[in-house]
Every structure is written in structure tokens, then in C-alpha cells.
Amino acid sequence: MAFFLGFLAYFSYFFVVFLYARKMVHYLKMPLHLRWELYPLGFKEKLKFFMEYFTFSEYFKRKKTYWVFLYPWHIGFMALILFHFLCCLSCLLGSGEVFFSITTSVAVISFLSGLFGAIGLFIKRLKDSDLRPYTTFKEFFTYLFTLLLFSSGLFVVFLDPFFREYRHFWDGLLNFDFINVSKGLTFHIIIFSLFLIYLPFTRSVHYLTKILGFFLIRWDNKPNRKGGKIEKLMEKELQRRISWSGSQIKEGLSWKENIFSNEDTRFF
Amino acid sequence: MKIHDFFKNNKLLCQIKKKELLNLPFPFENPDEIPEIRSLEEERRKEFEVSLDGVMAVGIYKPKTEEEEREFINRFLSGLKKLLSKDDNWTFLRPLFYSLEYCMKCQLCSSVCPIYIASGRKEIYRPSFRAEILRRIIEKYIKRKRFFLKLGGSNFELTFSGLARLCELSYRCTLCRKCTQVCPLGVDNALIAREIRKLFSQELGIAPKELHELGTMKHLKIGSPTGITPEALRNLVEFIEEDIEERTGKKIKIPIDKEGAEILFIHNAGEFLSFPENIEAFAIIFQIAHVDWTLSSELMGYDAVNYGLWYDDVQFMRIVVKQVEIAKRLKVKKIVLGECGHAHKALLGVADRVLSKELNIPRESSLILIEKILSEGKIRLDPRKNGFPVTLHDPCGIVRGTGIVEVQRRILRRICPNFREMNPCGVENYCCGGGSGFAVIKTANFPDWRSLVAGRMKLKQIIEAFHDVISPDINKYVCAPCSNCKAQIRDLFSFYNVWEKCKIFYGGLAELVVNAMVDLKRPFIEWEWR
Numbered sequence: 123m124a125f126f127l128g129f130l131a132y133f134s135y136f137f138v139v140f141l142y143a144r145k146m147v148h149y150l151k152m153p154l155h156l157r158w159e160l161y162p163l164g165f166k167e168k169l170k171f172f173m174e175y176f177t178f179s180e181y182f183k184r185k186k187t188y189w190v191f192l193y194p195w196h197i198g199f200m201a202l203i204l205f206h207f208l209c210c211l212s213c214l215l216g217s218g219e220v221f222f223s224i225t226t227s228v229a230v231i232s233f234l235s236g237l238f239g240a241i242g243l244f245i246k247r248l249k250d251s252d253l254r255p256y257t258t259f260k261e262f263f264t265y266l267f268t269l270l271l272f273s274s275g276l277f278v279v280f281l282d283p284f285f286r287e288y289r290h291f292w293d294g295l296l297n298f299d300f301i302n303v304s305k306g307l308t309f310h311i312i313i314f315s316l317f318l319i320y321l322p323f324t325r326s327v328h329y330l331t332k333i334l335g336f337f338l339i340r341w342d343n344k345p346n347r348k349g350g351k352i353e354k355l356m357e358k359e360l361q362r363r364i365s366w367s368g369s370q371i372k373e374g375l376s377w378k379e380n381i382f383s384n385e386d387t388r389f390f
Numbered sequence: 391m392k393i394h395d396f397f398k399n400n401k402l403l404c405q406i407k408k409k410e411l412l413n414l415p416f417p418f419e420n421p422d423e424i425p426e427i428r429s430l431e432e433e434r435r436k437e438f439e440v441s442l443d444g445v446m447a448v449g450i451y452k453p454k455t456e457e458e459e460r461e462f463i464n465r466f467l468s469g470l471k472k473l474l475s476k477d478d479n480w481t482f483l484r485p486l487f488y489s490l491e492y493c494m495k496c497q498l499c500s501s502v503c504p505i506y507i508a509s510g511r512k513e514i515y516r517p518s519f520r521a522e523i524l525r526r527i528i529e530k531y532i533k534r535k536r537f538f539l540k541l542g543g544s545n546f547e548l549t550f551s552g553l554a555r556l557c558e559l560s561y562r563c564t565l566c567r568k569c570t571q572v573c574p575l576g577v578d579n580a581l582i583a584r585e586i587r588k589l590f591s592q593e594l595g596i597a598p599k600e601l602h603e604l605g606t607m608k609h610l611k612i613g614s615p616t617g618i619t620p621e622a623l624r625n626l627v628e629f630i631e632e633d634i635e636e637r638t639g640k641k642i643k644i645p646i647d648k649e650g651a652e653i654l655f656i657h658n659a660g661e662f663l664s665f666p667e668n669i670e671a672f673a674i675i676f677q678i679a680h681v682d683w684t685l686s687s688e689l690m691g692y693d694a695v696n697y698g699l700w701y702d703d704v705q706f707m708r709i710v711v712k713q714v715e716i717a718k719r720l721k722v723k724k725i726v727l728g729e730c731g732h733a734h735k736a737l738l739g740v741a742d743r744v745l746s747k748e749l750n751i752p753r754e755s756s757l758i759l760i761e762k763i764l765s766e767g768k769i770r771l772d773p774r775k776n777g778f779p780v781t782l783h784d785p786c787g788i789v790r791g792t793g794i795v796e797v798q799r800r801i802l803r804r805i806c807p808n809f810r811e812m813n814p815c816g817v818e819n820y821c822c823g824g825g826s827g828f829a830v831i832k833t834a835n836f837p838d839w840r841s842l843v844a845g846r847m848k849l850k851q852i853i854e855a856f857h858d859v860i861s862p863d864i865n866k867y868v869c870a871p872c873s874n875c876k877a878q879i880r881d882l883f884s885f886y887n888v889w890e891k892c893k894i895f896y897g898g899l900a901e902l903v904v905n906a907m908v909d910l911k912r913p914f915i916e917w918e919w920r
Contacts, residue, residue: 152487153480156703157739158581160570161793162817180574184498192496255392255513256495256522328492328575335492335576339485343793346743346750353746360744362477364704366592367465370607371704381707381744 128300134315141322191242198236236272397552410510439554469593499569504847517579564825605697614693648684658730658873659693671900691716694733710741731785731872784819785872824878841885
């Protein structure tokens with residue numbers, strides 16, 4: 123069991139990082155699109171973006187009854203990441219009681235907040251006529267999954283308020299000396315690992331891609347300068363062949379041939 | 391209504407009822423005084439698929455056999471694959487992919503959509519509704535993820551009716567992008583609407599005839615969707631010169647095809663026919679300010695519009711390339727765009743990356759040029775001549791599309807002492823309801839829907855901006871520096887009888903500048919409804 127738990131923990135971490143990275147790279151490698159920026163896009167907007175990033179202020183402004191569950195749910199995830207980071211840090215550096223108290227507080231905030239958010243969002247999505255038709259079975263499943271994750275974490279807090287066992291598990295993990303843990307913690311670790319494996323199949327990466335979405339699309343007004351990088355990239359894109367079948371398009375020719383041809387009236 | 395019901399049967403999905411629409415303020419609060427959306431004739435209903443909301447913008451013929459229906463569905467799916475491919479859609483793949491993948495369906499977008507709100511919150515008009523339909527089609531037919539759909543009881547089969555509704559539905563969004571602006575994730579439901587339009591146009595050859603046959607095709611063949619040919623343009627310019635002399639006593643020769651001029655000025659050609667006073671106003675301003683400018687009479691050089699922006703990337707690019715090639719031939723230093731919102735967005739922004747090397751000619755907004763002229767003190771102005779109440783309508787293509795927001799306000803504050811803002815305004819404005827081609831689509835009962843639903847929020851804003859002077863005893867002016875917005879406001883005002891009830895007029899910005907000129911003895915703005 124010790125080996126299985128250790129292996130599962132490592133696998134899940136690598137899996138989620140690998141697939142998240144792959145999604146980001148896939149997104150970054152997409153062709154340079156035509157300009158589609160949305161104004162305003164000054165410094166003030168960028169500042170507002172980062173405020174929104176951590177406070178979800180737009181939801182607060184426009185839909186408070188949703189924000190009241192959405193924000194705690196996300197706080198649950200953020201605190202969960204911080205909790206794991208602190209666990210890892212305490213094993214690497216060794217720390218005193220104050221550090222352990224902070225770690226425990228972060229965990230309790232994560233589990234309580236996440237649990238509240240998961241229950242709230244599940245009910246909100248089920249009952250709110252604006253949201254219900256758009257919520258898929260998979261999304262309900264995700265809320266239930268997170269409900270299980272956070273409640274199993276909370277159960278671990280009851281069993282071991284200062285996470286001594288969890289820190290030993292982390293110690294073993296980092297030293298490749300995997301250990302057996304209690305049933306309650308085993309259950310939480312399995313659920314957490316499975317959740318990490320499940321994450322890339324949800325839309326969860328939006329918290330990272332959002333940054334790209336804003337900087338590479340919404341605020342991307344980089345002008346095309348003569349002899350510049352964009353000009354070269356565009357030259358390449360315009361060589362791509364079109365296979366659209368609309369009668370106004372010459373299928374099989376490149377974009378450039380289609381656009382720059384002076385024979386256009388003969389096409390139609 | 392459940393999302394998957396969209397593909398079931400061909401019964402009418404949504405009926406617009408006047409009493410359910412957004413309430414309007416005095417004197418338009420009584421729905422009985424406002425016309426209904428005309429019902430389509432029985433023959434049209436038999437011939438075309440109109441089961442979305444009983445309104446027709448596109449008009450897709452119903453298939454006569456099952457084979458035709460299958461063919462339609464297969465062609466749609468083939469187009470969908472192309473929409474998601476790098477070769478066929480490199481132009482917008484990244485933004486499309488982002489918006490399809492990362493919408494959390496929180497519905498914040500709905501809280502600001504003027505069409506959704508004005509319709510009385512009809513589900514089909516929700517910005518996320520059409521996007522969610524496309525998303526589910528992709529999940530099932532492209533990604534082949536059917537497990538969760540079946541498990542959740544939301545399985546569906548593609549039908550002709552459903553796809554034709556989806557096409558029509560893409561023309562119930564003005565692409566104003568107000569929804570995008572409030573989305574905390576930057577998801578662009580307007581872009582998805584545009585991409586659906588694109589799929590139907592580029593793969594199935596389906597688009598409203600005013601945008602395609604009478605729009606981009608006519609533009610490329612004849613020179614302008616208005617039908618103005620190079621010869622007709624010269625005649626119109628002569629008429630405009632005569633009219634300027636009659637109205638102002640000034641003899642002005644409008645330069646045409648002047649090689650080496652500093653500026654090639656391109657109007658929305660609709661101005662020549664519908665709002666010639668705007669063209670006259672610019673000619674007067676340029677004459678007094680000694681601007682070195684020219685119009686072009688070459689095919690496509692006299693119309694700044696580009697309907698391709700709204701539905702077809704290939705047509706869009708063909709048009710911008712031809713417009714800029716003319717500037718290159720005329721050896722001008724820059725292109726300046728007249729008062730046309732979508733032309734601003736097209737030529738100043740979206741087209742930028744297509745215009746490389748020798749076609750990379752500087753392009754500028756006429757609003758910026760006007761401000762420059764005024765700030766140089768080249769024109770003597772008396773703001774008291776514009777003493778009537780004035781409000782500003784912000785064309786989406788100008789404010790959200792190019793970020794020009796303060797320039798027009800600075801001009802108005804300078805020349806209109808009774809200027810007041812609408813609420814909201816600037817980058818947070820509401821669309822006039824004529825955006826993305828709506829203003830030119832005259833098919834069947836679509837203009838009724840456009841006035842009753844799409845433009846309703848704008849009408850409410852205008853009336854509220856003038857609430858303290860709403861009496862017909864006081865002339866009022868809505869400044870709309872965009873030809874399409876003006877056309878929409880004209881139709882909207884006619885539909886609701888606004889001129890008779892409130893004496894609210896509309897026009898461009900250049901007209902207000904000329905109206906304030908000290909040199910002119912007679913007012914330039916004629917308070918006469920047309």
C-alpha cells in the first residue's frame with residue numbers, strides 16, 4: 123500500500139503538470155490570428171485584471187449570489203495548493219510550531235471554504251434557472267468530486283489536527299521512502315491524486331490560460347511593422363491552402379492567391 | 391428550454407410578444423402604440439426555415455428530400471472541421487479555441503446583452519446560448535465525447551431545422567462585444583456568433599443576401615454595395631458641390647483622384663446617398679483648414695465599408711487589400727476613414743496584419759483629424775450655435791473596436807455647451823442595434839425585429855439622456871459618428887415615431903462642427919426629418 127500511495131501521488135503530480143503544460147504549449151503554438159483586440163487595454167485595465175484574478179470582483183459586482191459560492195470554492199483550491207507547498211517546504215527545511223500552525227490553518231481554510239463552495243455551487247447550478255440548462259452532467263460530477271475531496275480533507279483534520287502523519291507521508295515521498303498511513307488519510311490521498319488526474323479533463327486550466335487569453339487576444343494590438351516579425355509570420359500563414367467549399371472561394375489555392383488575385387470577378 | 395431541444399422538431403422555438411419586452415420610458419411606455427413584428431406569409435414559412443423566432447434574416451431553403459437534409463448536415467460538419475483547423479481558420483483559431491474551451495457558463499454575459507435584456511430575457515438570445523450549442527455539437531460530432539451527453543440525458547441528433555436555426559441565431563447578435571467586455575475570463579461569445587456565420591458562408595455559401603450578394607460581391611464587382619459606380623460617384627460629388635454652394639455660399643471643389651495628396655479620405659458610401667450632409671461637412675472643414683486630401687473614384691476606393699468583417703474572412707481580406715492598393719496607386723501618405731464604425735475596426739485594427747510591405751500604409755480616424763484641425767485653431771467656432779441638447783452614441787467599432795473614446799467627447803464638449811452623456815457610455819456603450827450588418831438587412835420582417843428588439847435598449851438610452859427636455863418643443867440631436875448607426879437610428883426613430891413625439895434628430899459629428907462655424911450665416915443642420 124505504501125508503494126502504491128507514493129507512486130500514485132508522484133504520478134498524479136506529474137500527470138497534471140504534464141497535461142497542463144501540454145495544453146498551454148498547444149495554445150501558444152496556435153497560428154498568429156488577425157487582430158481582435160477589445161478596448162480599453164491600458165495599464166488601468168491590467169491592474170483591474172489582476173485584482174479580478176484574486177478577488178473575482180466582476181462576479182461580486184454582477185452576480186453576488188454566485189460569487190458567494192464561487193469565490194470560496196476557488197479559495198479552497200488556492201489554499202490547497204499552498205497547503206501542499208507548505209507541507210513540502212516543512213519536510214525540506216524543517217520548521218517550528220508556528221509554521222505547523224500556519225500549515226494547519228491553510229488546510230482548514232482550504233477544506234472548509236472548498237466544501238462550502240462545492241455544496242453551494244452544486245445547489246446553485248441545480249436550482250438557478252439561468253445556470254441549470256448550461257450545466258452538464260460532467261460539471262455536476264466535478265462539484266461532487268470536489269465535495270468528496272474537501273470533506274475527506276476535513277475528516278483528516280479531525281483525525282490528525284496538526285497533520286503529523288501527513289507530514290511523515292510527505293517526508294517519505296521526498297526521500298523515496300514511502301510509508302503506510304491511516305485509512306482516513308489513505309482515502310484522502312487517493313481521492314486527491316485521482317482529482318489531480320481528473321483535473322486536465324475539466325476546464326480547470328482556465329485559471330492559467332486566462333492570462334494568455336487576455337494578453338494574447340483581448341489586449342493584443344501589436345501593430346504589423348514593415349520588415350517586422352509579424353509581417354514574416356503573416357507571410358507564412360497566407361501560404362496555407364484553403365479547403366473551404368463556398369462558391370466565392372477558390373478551393374485548393376492559398377489564402378494569398380485567393381486574396382490578392384485580380385481575377386476575383388471571374389470567380390463568381 | 392433545454393439546450394438539446396434546439397434540434398428537436400421544427401416548431402417555433404420562441405415568439406416575440408410586445409408586452410414581454412423591456413419597458414420603455416415616457417412617451418413610449420404603451421406597447422399598444424408600437425407596431426408588431428409582421429408575421430411571415432404562409433408561402434415563405436413553407437419555403438424557408440424560420441422556426442427560430444418567426445423572423446427571417448438569412449432565409450435558408452428547406453430541403454425537399456431526406457437526402458438533401460443529410461447532405462446539408464454533412465456539409466455543416468465538414469465546415470465545422472475546417473473551422474477548427476489551422477489551414478482553414480488560422481485567422482481566428484486561437485480566439486475561437488479559447489472561447490469554446492474556457493467558458494464557465496456563469497451567465498455574466500447575459501446581464502449586459504442589449505438584445506437578451508430587451509427581448510424580455512428570451513433564452514435563445516442569451517449570448518452563451520448559441521455558443522453552447524456549437525460547443526455541444528463539437529463535443530459530440532468532432533471530439534466524439536458522447537458518454538457524458540448520454541449520461542446527462544442531453545443527447546441530441548443534428549437536424550436540418552436545428553442547424554438552420556443556429557445560422558439564423560448567429561444573426562441575432564450584433565457582434566457588439568459588450569458581453570466579452572464583462573466576461574472575467576475574456577470569453578468572446580460575439581466571436582463565436584461570427585464564426586458560425588463564417589462557417590455557413592465559407593462552406594455552404596449561406597449568408598444574408600444584403601451582406602453577400604448585395605454586399606461584398608457587389609462591392610468587389612461594382613465598387614460599392616450601394617451600387618454607386620465610379621461614374622455615379624463623380625455625378626454625386628458634383629451634386630454635393632452644388633449643394634454646399636446652395637447651403638453655405640461656398641464654392642468648393644472636392645478633389646478626386648489627386649495623385650500625391652497627403653490624405654486619401656474614404657467615406658462609407660452610404661453617406662453619398664443617405665447622409666450627403668456629412669460628406670459636405672467634411673469637405674467644408676478640409677477646405678477651411680487647407681487639408682491636402684482627395685477622394686478616389688476608382689472601383690472600391692470610395693467605399694470604406696467591409697461587410698466581410700461580419701461573416702467571411704476571405705471576402706474581408708479581398709476588400710481591404712483592394713482598398714489599400716488604391717491608396718498605394720494614388721501615392722498618398724495616409725488613409726483617413728470617414729464616420730463609419732465598422733470601417734474603423736476593419737482597416738485600423740483587424741486588417742492590420744494582412745496589410746504588409748508596400749500595403750502597410752498609415753491609416754487614421756477622421757475623428758482624430760478633426761480634433762487636430764480644431765486644436766490648431768484653423769476654424770473659428772461659436773459653440774452657442776449648437777446650443778440645443780446633444781448626446782453622443784458611441785459606435786461599438788470605434789470605442790471597443792479601436793479605443794477612440796475621448797477624442798469625440800473633447801470635440802463635443804468644445805462645440806456643444808448642452809452636451810450630455812448616455813448611460814452607460816464610451817467603451818461600455820450599448821450597440822445601436824444595427825451592428826454587424828443588421829442596419830442593411832432588409833429581408834422580410836427582420837427590420838421589424840431590429841427596431842422592436844435589437845435597437846430597443848439604445849432607444850431607451852437616448853430617451854433617458856433627454857429626459858429633462860423630452861418635450862417636442864425642444865430640438866435635440868443624437869450625434870452618431872457612424873453611417874450604419876445613423877441608418878439604424880433613422881429606422882428606429884421612424885418605427886417609434888420619435889421625431890414627432892420628441893423632436894430628436896440624429897447626425898454625424900462633422901455636421902456639428904460645421905454648424906458651429908462662425909463663417910456660416912445659415913445653420914448647417916436643417917431640422918427636417920428624413
